[in-house]
Amino acid sequence: MFNQYFGQYLLNRAFITREQLMDALDLQNKVYVKFGVLAVDEGYMTSFQVEEVHEKQKQVDKRFGEVAVDCGYLTNEQVEVLVSKQKQNHLFLAQALVDRGYMTIEQFELALRDYKKENSLTDTQMEAMKSGNVEELVNHIVDVQDERIRAEYGKYVSLFVKNMIRFIDHQVYIDASSPEVSEQGKWLVYQEITGEHPLFTAMNVSDDVFVFLASKYAEEELAVVDELAKSSVSEFLNLQNGIYLVNMSNSGMELEMKPQEVLENAVVTGESFRVTVHTSKGPFQLILSTQPVNISFEVKNKSNQGAALR
Numbered sequence: 001m002f003n004q005y006f007g008q009y010l011l012n013r014a015f016i017t018r019e020q021l022m023d024a025l026d027l028q029n030k031v032y033v034k035f036g037v038l039a040v041d042e043g044y045m046t047s048f049q050v051e052e053v054h055e056k057q058k059q060v061d062k063r064f065g066e067v068a069v070d071c072g073y074l075t076n077e078q079v080e081v082l083v084s085k086q087k088q089n090h091l092f093l094a095q096a097l098v099d100r101g102y103m104t105i106e107q108f109e110l111a112l113r114d115y116k117k118e119n120s121l122t123d124t125q126m127e128a129m130k131s132g133n134v135e136e137l138v139n140h141i142v143d144v145q146d147e148r149i150r151a152e153y154g155k156y157v158s159l160f161v162k163n164m165i166r167f168i169d170h171q172v173y174i175d176a177s178s179p180e181v182s183e184q185g186k187w188l189v190y191q192e193i194t195g196e197h198p199l200f201t202a203m204n205v206s207d208d209v210f211v212f213l214a215s216k217y218a219e220e221e222l223a224v225v226d227e228l229a230k231s232s233v234s235e236f237l238n239l240q241n242g243i244y245l246v247n248m249s250n251s252g253m254e255l256e257m258k259p260q261e262v263l264e265n266a267v268v269t270g271e272s273f274r275v276t277v278h279t280s281k282g283p284f285q286l287i288l289s290t291q292p293v294n295i296s297f298e299v300k301n302k303s304n305q306g307a308a309l310r
Contacts, residue, residue, distance in 0.1 A: 002129050003028065003093040004173035004278065005137065009115050020102045025171070027100065028092035034170075035064040038082045039074065049073045057166055061159055061243050134158050141174055141275060149290050152197065153273050156244060156288060163240050164277065168216045171280040185285055186210070187225065188266040189234050191241055192292050195255035200292035202268060203237060204285040212281035234260040263299060270295040
């Protein structure tokens with residue numbers, strides 16, 4: 001995920017063009033190796049065991065290696081071996097840019113130092129971000145004054161990003177939500193969390209990105225937003241919230257979920273926190289609110305007449 005952030009930084013500073021960035025990211029993806037593939041290649045696990053670990057990750061917020069150790073498929077020593085075999089992700093992008101002749105390695109290193117300085121990052125923070133520490137990356141996105149709400153949104157967004165990477169798209173990254181993204185969303189998938197700290201959660205998604213998300217989660221190629229596609233995306237949000245409830249329960253807070261819903265051409269009004277989630281197919285908007293009671297929807301029909309729902 002750091003590659004997408006740093007790549008955008010290189011683009012914004014005119015070190016490279018958008019076409020060069022897309023080409024480099026595509027090239028570096030060809031050498032990206034998932035942890036499960038490495039485990040099978042080393043003879044540590046079978047493909048059946050890898051799939052079982054993937055299924056268990058739908059229930060708990062743990063890395064592949066942690067779940068595999070819990071299941072008895074890997075030892076801690078084997079996990080360390082596999083981690084050492086995984087290249088630092090930021091080096092994939094560096095190699096791709098150098099191989100294509102878009103930057104020299106010296107220019108890349110200088111830009112990396114500038115990025116660290118401009119974002120006031122410590123050595124520890126920088127290394128954590130380069131190694132894929134989602135919490136550190138999200139911490140620079142969630143800008144909310146209230147510390148309790150900031151922490152709550154931070155936990156949710158961090159988990160959301162990790163689940164997007166695990167089940168949908170490892171190229172995902174987030175940034176502060178922009179107005180043009182909210183205008184793209186034709187489909188609203190939402191679910192309300194109730195209890196001591198209620199939370200409204202929603203995904204505002206365009207047609208193309210909706211089909212992409214549905215296809216990835218359903219693990220089959222879908223062409224249109226039909227009932228299967230709606231069920232797939234809403235089930236992903238339900239999975240996200242189910243794991244979030246487990247995490248909160250482990251912290252001593254019991255919450256519950258209402259059934260998820262899918263609306264077409266719905267506009268969300270009321271105070272909320274929004275981030276743009278970028279995928280390899282395009283962006284969508286994640287919408288959160290700690291005040292679900294103040295959230296309402298207005299559905300726009302073809303004649304542009306709105307109908308209030310709540």
